Amino acid sequence: MTASADQRSFRLTSFIWSALLRFFDGSKDRLIAARAQLPDRIDWARSLPFVLMHLACLAAFLTGVSPVAIVVALIAYLVRMFAITGFYHRYFSHRTFKTSRVGQFVFGLLGASAVQRGPVWWAAHHRHHHANSDRESDVHSPSQHGFWRSHMGWFLTIKGFAPDFQLVRDLMKFPELRWLDRFDIFVPVFLGVGMFLLGVILHNVAPQLGTTGWQMLVWGFVISTVFCWHATYTINSLSHVFGGQRYRTGDTSRNNWLLAILTLGEGWHNNHHYYPNSARQGFYWWEYDVTYYVLKLLSWCGIIWDLKAIPVAVRENPSRRLRARG
Numbered sequence: 001m002t003a004s005a006d007q008r009s010f011r012l013t014s015f016i017w018s019a020l021l022r023f024f025d026g027s028k029d030r031l032i033a034a035r036a037q038l039p040d041r042i043d044w045a046r047s048l049p050f051v052l053m054h055l056a057c058l059a060a061f062l063t064g065v066s067p068v069a070i071v072v073a074l075i076a077y078l079v080r081m082f083a084i085t086g087f088y089h090r091y092f093s094h095r096t097f098k099t100s101r102v103g104q105f106v107f108g109l110l111g112a113s114a115v116q117r118g119p120v121w122w123a124a125h126h127r128h129h130h131a132n133s134d135r136e137s138d139v140h141s142p143s144q145h146g147f148w149r150s151h152m153g154w155f156l157t158i159k160g161f162a163p164d165f166q167l168v169r170d171l172m173k174f175p176e177l178r179w180l181d182r183f184d185i186f187v188p189v190f191l192g193v194g195m196f197l198l199g200v201i202l203h204n205v206a207p208q209l210g211t212t213g214w215q216m217l218v219w220g221f222v223i224s225t226v227f228c229w230h231a232t233y234t235i236n237s238l239s240h241v242f243g244g245q246r247y248r249t250g251d252t253s254r255n256n257w258l259l260a261i262l263t264l265g266e267g268w269h270n271n272h273h274y275y276p277n278s279a280r281q282g283f284y285w286w287e288y289d290v291t292y293y294v295l296k297l298l299s300w301c302g303i304i305w306d307l308k309a310i311p312v313a314v315r316e317n318p319s320r321r322l323r324a325r326g
Ligand SMILES: [Zn+2]
Pocket: 129, 133, 235, 236, 240, 253, 269, 273
């Protein structure tokens, strides 16, 4: 029997895709094979952009500030914090809801704008954290490796640049996600240039707002990104140190109301370690979880569906609770 035109075209497309992936992803494949031998020390050359972003915050003294720059910075912080918590964390890492393939790619693009590398890299490290919480192998455990290492040292190491891709085989199936991971610099550059152009346009059409291209780049991109970074990192550092524990999870995860404000709901980290499969991390009405409220909104619009919830019997399980109520 001869193959139909459809089958031939499918095989040809698959062949082109895999050839392209081999070309673009070669370095990543070599990293997987060599990961076990990689050293655990800081890779200063590759960490340079991270250091420079912090130094670039000081440029605010040169560009000055304006109310519109602050508002844009705040919006950029909130949107990207949501993209990290709602998409990189609750979707790519834990699959707590479903979406279309196009929706998944858009979520990946939005997450990549937070400059925390690609969704595959992020999810691989995060799944490793849940599987090894507060053991020696957990790369960002404050009890094992100290506060600063868990806050921001771990992802600057040579080993940190190469996660265990075996943990994310479900995501690696999608060529577009692998592409996004390989070229994780594109979206941030696009956003930075966009912020600069926004400032230039506002400077020309509404000079009374008192902004410029450079000012918008510094506030809307650089400062907003650095704040979003450190707020995200607190979940790996502070939320394993400060706060209460509702559940016996066998690790140091805590519930912390202040971090829940900063991170749009991620501060209920002990809840999350207890039941990571829930799209909602605030288990009670008083545990505000802005990310969940927005996800609920997206589900009403039909953009996402099948949001997973914690069963009441599991939430109230007395053998796992350290407090009987609340
Ligand atoms: Zn944790």
